[in-house]
Amino acid sequence: xxxxSLDGTTxxxxxxxxxxxxxxxxxxxxxxxxxxxxxxxxEPLPGVATPQRVTGSLSEASREPFLGDPxxxxxxxxxxxxxxxxxxxxxxxxxxxxLPFVETHVMEHGLYMKQGQGVYRLGDAWxxxxxxxxIWMASYCPQWFVAxxxxxxxxxxxxxxxxxxxxxxxxxxxxT
Numbered sequence: 001x002x003x004x005s006l007d008g009t010t011x012x013x014x015x016x017x018x019x020x021x022x023x024x025x026x027x028x029x030x031x032x033x034x035x036x037x038x039x040x041x042x043e044p045l046p047g048v049a050t051p052q053r054v055t056g057s058l059s060e061a062s063r064e065p066f067l068g069d070p071x072x073x074x075x076x077x078x079x080x081x082x083x084x085x086x087x088x089x090x091x092x093x094x095x096x097x098x099l100p101f102v103e104t105h106v107m108e109h110g111l112y113m114k115q116g117q118g119v120y121r122l123g124d125a126w127x128x129x130x131x132x133x134x135i136w137m138a139s140y141c142p143q144w145f146v147a148x149x150x151x152x153x154x155x156x157x158x159x160x161x162x163x164x165x166x167x168x169x170x171x172x173x174x175x176t
Contacts, residue, residue, distance in 0.1 A: 002030045002032040002034065003030045004035060005026075006025060006026070006027055006055070008026070014057050014059055015055065016056055017053065018054040018084070020050050020053060023053055038086070038088060040085075040086060043160075044085075045085070045162070045163070049083060050083065061075040062076050063075045066099075071096070071097035072094075072099070073093075074089055074090070074091055077090065080161075084161065085160060086158060086159065087160075088158050089157055090155070091154065092115075092152050093118070094152050095149055095151070096147065098145060101144070102121065102142045103142070103143050104143070105159065106139055106165050107160040107161075108137060108139050109157060109159030111137075111156065111157035112157075113132060113134070114131060114154040114156055115153065115154040116147060116149055116152050116154060117130040117131070118148045118153045120145050121143060121145070122142070
């Protein structure tokens with residue numbers, strides 16, 4: 001397993017970082033190191049200050065059972081605040097656990113299978129997925145997941161948040 005450092009500090013395998021626009025940093029990685037990067041242009045929100053850099057570890061992230069199901073744990077990596085224009089979360093399912101319903105989102109988003117395996121439904125198609133696979137989901141694409149196999153299934157996903165897709169510059173909660 002490779003080694004990476006951020007501003008001279010060695011990163012643990014489950015370290016994460018969010019960088020605000022214009023932030024200056026030194027990220028180095030040894031040959032053979034894998035980094036997962038979600039890159040997007042920051043969308044400022046009028047009257048809301050751009051947040052500072054956020055770093056942390058998945059092992060210390062807030063976790064809670066998704067809709068009360070202890071077999072489907074959701075870890076939130078970034079603060080759930082309007083200043084952040086994206087959410088990055090980690091879902092861990094015990095074998096047999098699943099999303100309790102088919103979801104549809106207004107925003108496109110993507111995920112990376114970190115561990116385990118399962119079946120992901122996109123629209124009317126069903127796809128077996130395993131550690132190392134990636135999925136990009138279109139807006140309004142019905143989706144659903146079930147974990148299968150002998151170990152938990154974990155995926156990390158990104159989606160736009162706190163921005164109104166129909167009215168740029170307004171918070172997602174406002175419509176005019």
